Amino acid sequence: MKTRIGFLGGGRIARALAGGLIQGGKDSWVLAASTRTRESGEAFRKAVPEARLYPEERNRELVEQSDIVFLCVKPPEAPGVLRQVGAVTGGKWIVSVAAGLSLAKIASLVASSARIVRAMPNLPVRIGSGVIPYCLGPGWEDRNREEIRNLLGRFGEAIEIEEPLFPLATVLAGCGPAYYCAFLACMLRFAEESGLPAQEACGMLLATASGAIELLKQTDLDPAEVVAESRTPGGITHAALSVLEQEGWHEALRRALAAAWHRAKSLET
Ligand SMILES: NC(=O)c1ccc[n+]([C@@H]2O[C@H](COP(=O)([O-])OP(=O)(O)OC[C@H]3O[C@@H](n4cnc5c(N)ncnc54)[C@H](OP(=O)(O)O)[C@@H]3O)[C@@H](O)[C@H]2O)c1
Incomplete structure (x- = not known):
């Protein structure tokens, strides 16, 4: 069965992440993205022609129709977007790549049964040669920990780190x-x-x-x-x-x- 992946925000890093998934096996995924403007949506579609696109007003629908959601909007927009979709995040995996957004902040805005990941990919994730430091929120079972590590491993080196190291990992790997x-x-x-x-x-x-x-x-x-x-x-x-x-x-x-x-x-x- 295909895994449904939704990108809240379909800009530069979302296109790179989508590219990484596709190059590792196109048939495993159904990809969708939401954007604020039409131009940004078209740029995502150019990179991922089979993707479904949503305008920002339908962010909730994108989350409802996804198994795993990547939060890929800029840091100032991230809390508002999470507030908008919070009620439909129950049981979903939410992978935030927004710089600075802590696990605690994300947890305060999504359903308690959502499983949260904070990650900091760099652009070579697009060809599966990136580095993606990450840390997990509470509630992950061992089996799912293994699954999320495998998913992130598709983008390159997935390295679990302590959350306080995120700013440094961002400077060294993200940038x-x-x-x-x-x-x-x-x-x-x-x-x-x-x-x-x-x-x-x-x-x-x-x-x-x-x-x-x-x-x-x-x-x-x-x-x-x-x-x-x-x-x-x-x-x-x-x-x-x-x-x-x-x-x-x-x-x-x-x-x-x-x-x-x-x-x-x-x-x-
Ligand atoms: N670029 C990198 O190398 C990199 C690496 C690691 C992490 N990050 C993180 O990734 C996040 C995005 O960075 P980026 O470089 O990809 O920025 P970007 O190219 O500007 O992409 C942001 C995307 O979010 C969309 N958006 C804005 N408001 C939205 C809303 N309310 N609902 C849905 N979509 C919305 C934008 O649409 P419009 O263009 O139409 O406004 C755009 O498609 C940031 O938090 C950054 O910290 C980036």
Whole structure:
């Protein structure tokens, strides 16, 4: 029997999650999403052509017709949406990916028999290569714990964590792909401006990035050791890293992460 999955909010992360489910086996799911505007609904349908779409006024109906509901609206909208659907959440699994929304807050807005998950996926969930830290609300039986772990495992690495670690997990895993891609985007631009055709530049840089990650995964080298292995004193890597160090990039990155952590903690409700 197919599992009915409903997305309250069909934006960026809902499309990524839906993509992850589909690539792991299209026939297992019936997917539906609700959105505020028609444009957002059409973007979801483009990503998931077979999906059923609901306008926000019919959020309740979406929940009634789903076994598992992913709450994928932005944090300020999340309490209002949960209030709107709360009465029909009995017995459902509610997986909230809204930043900052605590298990306690969710529990106060849904039926007591609903089973709640707080999760923080990142964009590679779209291809089953994401990271999805999560924690469970009260009332989960062992059998269902196993089932929810398997469901989240379809998106990549599902890692159960303590709820107080959520802001940090958000900074590192939720936002992480953007940091690496921002770095790559800058290198790509430099490569193209310096004369390497875009296609070659892209191939070379992606292979270099995945090679570096594989090296870390397959050996006992840590990142600092890989840097040291590449950095011959007076050599070319040394020239690049020396400029970054003179510019204070370690401190800049630490400040950036601290700012993100501060922002993530400020959203906790
Ligand atoms: N993007 C990420 O990488 C990421 C990662 C982890 C967690 N998250 C979390 O995921 C949530 C959504 O982020 P996002 O980046 O996907 O935002 P987004 O692209 O703006 O998507 C939000 C969606 O919610 C819809 N929506 C707004 N109000 C609604 C309502 N009352 N009923 C039903 N749908 C409604 C929006 O429709 P309209 O566009 O028509 O307004 C839109 O489709 C946030 O809480 C964020 O913390 C995001």
